[in-house]
Amino acid sequence: MKYNIALLRGDGIGPEIVDSAVLVLEKIGKKFGHDFCFTPYLIGGCAIDKTGEPLPAETIDGCLASDSVLLGAVGGPKWDNLSGDIRPEKALLGIRAALGLFTNLRPAKLYSSLKEASPLREDIVKEGFDLMIVRELTGGIYFGERGRREGKYGAEAYDTEAYSRMEIERIGRVAFETAMKRKKRLVSIDKANVLETSRLWREIMHELSADYPEVEYSDMLVDNAAMQLVKNPCQFDVIVTSNMFGDILSDEASQITGSIGMLASASLGNTKRGLYEPIHGSAPDIAGQNKANPIATVLSAAMMLRYSFDLKEEADCIEKAVDAVLENGFRTADLIGTGSAEAVSCSEMTEKILEMI
Numbered sequence: 001m002k003y004n005i006a007l008l009r010g011d012g013i014g015p016e017i018v019d020s021a022v023l024v025l026e027k028i029g030k031k032f033g034h035d036f037c038f039t040p041y042l043i044g045g046c047a048i049d050k051t052g053e054p055l056p057a058e059t060i061d062g063c064l065a066s067d068s069v070l071l072g073a074v075g076g077p078k079w080d081n082l083s084g085d086i087r088p089e090k091a092l093l094g095i096r097a098a099l100g101l102f103t104n105l106r107p108a109k110l111y112s113s114l115k116e117a118s119p120l121r122e123d124i125v126k127e128g129f130d131l132m133i134v135r136e137l138t139g140g141i142y143f144g145e146r147g148r149r150e151g152k153y154g155a156e157a158y159d160t161e162a163y164s165r166m167e168i169e170r171i172g173r174v175a176f177e178t179a180m181k182r183k184k185r186l187v188s189i190d191k192a193n194v195l196e197t198s199r200l201w202r203e204i205m206h207e208l209s210a211d212y213p214e215v216e217y218s219d220m221l222v223d224n225a226a227m228q229l230v231k232n233p234c235q236f237d238v239i240v241t242s243n244m245f246g247d248i249l250s251d252e253a254s255q256i257t258g259s260i261g262m263l264a265s266a267s268l269g270n271t272k273r274g275l276y277e278p279i280h281g282s283a284p285d286i287a288g289q290n291k292a293n294p295i296a297t298v299l300s301a302a303m304m305l306r307y308s309f310d311l312k313e314e315a316d317c318i319e320k321a322v323d324a325v326l327e328n329g330f331r332t333a334d335l336i337g338t339g340s341a342e343a344v345s346c347s348e349m350t351e352k353i354l355e356m357i
C-alpha cells in the first residue's frame with residue numbers, strides 16, 4: 001500500500017529529527033512491505049524567510065492532499081520580534097484549523113529506564129505513570145474574538161473564550177472512547193467555579209458519561225489538577241480539557257516525565273489524516289549540531305502509523321525498538337545522567353533504533 005506523507009520540517013532541530021523519523025519509516029516500509037512517499041513543505045520561520053508568510057497556501061494544499069502530516073518544530077529567536085500575524089506560531093494554529101484537527105492527544109509516560117530523570121521524588125513516581133491528555137485544539141480562547149479598545153482606564157486588550165455544545169461533545173466523545181481503550185478512567189478538567197464556558201463543558205461531559213457507564217468519570221478544577229499532577233500523577237489515566245488548559249497542563253505533564261525529548265503527539269479531526277509532532281520545540285541552541293533527541297519525532301511517526309494508517313504491528317515495532325535502545329543504555333545529551341556516561345548523537349540514536357527494527 002502507498003501512503004503519501006507531507007513533511008513539515010520547520011525550524012531549529014526540526015529538519016534533523018524529521019529526517020530521523022523518515023529513515024525509521026523507510027525501514028518499516030521495507031520490513032512490512034509499505035510504500036511511504038514523502039513531500040516536503042515549508043512552515044514557520046523558514047517559510048517566512050522564503051515566502052514572507054509562516055503558512056503558505058501551498059503548504060495547506062499539500063497537507064490537504066496528503067494521507068498524513070509529520071511536523072518537526074517551528075520558531076526561533078530570529079523570528080521572535082515579528083508581529084502576531086506573521087509569527088511562526090501562527091502557522092501551527094493555522095494548520096490545525098485548516099485541517100480541522102480538533103483533537104490533540106498528548107501522552108505523558110514515565111519510562112522505567114528513565115525514572116531518575118523525573119524531577120519528582122522517587123516515592124511519588126515509584127509506580128510509574130502513563131497518562132493521556134486529550135486537549136481540544138481548534139476552539140476556546142485561542143480562536144475567540146480578541147482585540148484592543150478604549151476602556152475605563154484607557155487602552156485595554158481582550159481575548160474571549162467561547163465553546164459550543166458541538167465542540168464540547170465531539171472532544172468529549174473522543175476522550176471517552178480513548179478511556180475505553182485504556183484503563184477506563186477519565187478526568188475532565190475545567191474552571192467551573194468561575195467560567196461559564198467551563199460550566200457548559202462540565203454539564204455536557206456529565207451527559208456524555210451516561211453513554212459510557214464503564215468509564216469511571218470525574219471532574220477536577222484546573223488549579224487542583226496542576227497540583228495533583230505533581231502530587232500524585234499515577235491517579236490519572238485520561239484527561240480531557242480545553243485548548244488553553246490543555247496547553248498548560250501538557251507542558252507540566254511532559255516535564256514530570258523528565259524526558260520531554262521523548263514525547264510524541266497526534267492532532268486529529270474527523271478524517272484519518274492527522275498531524276503528528278514531538279511535544280518539544282525547535283531548540284535553536286542545539287540546531288544543526290547533531291545533538292537533538294530524535295525519539296519524540298520517531299514516536300510521533302509511530303502514532304501516525306497507529307491512528308492514521310491503522311498499522312498497529314508496525315507502530316508497536318517502532319515503540320519496541322525505542323524501548324530496547326533505551327534499555328541498552330543509549331542516551332542523547334538531554335537524557336544524560338540517567339544511565340549511560342556518554343551521549344550519543346542524533347544520527348547515532350537513529351542508527352541504534354534502525355538496528356532494532
Ligand code: IPM
Pocket residue numbers: 089090092093247
Ligand atoms: C503547543 C504550543 C502552541 C500552542 C503554540 C506554539 C502556539 O505551545 O503546541 O502546545 O499553544 O498550542
Ligand code: MG
Pocket residue numbers: 247248251
Ligand atoms: Mg504548548
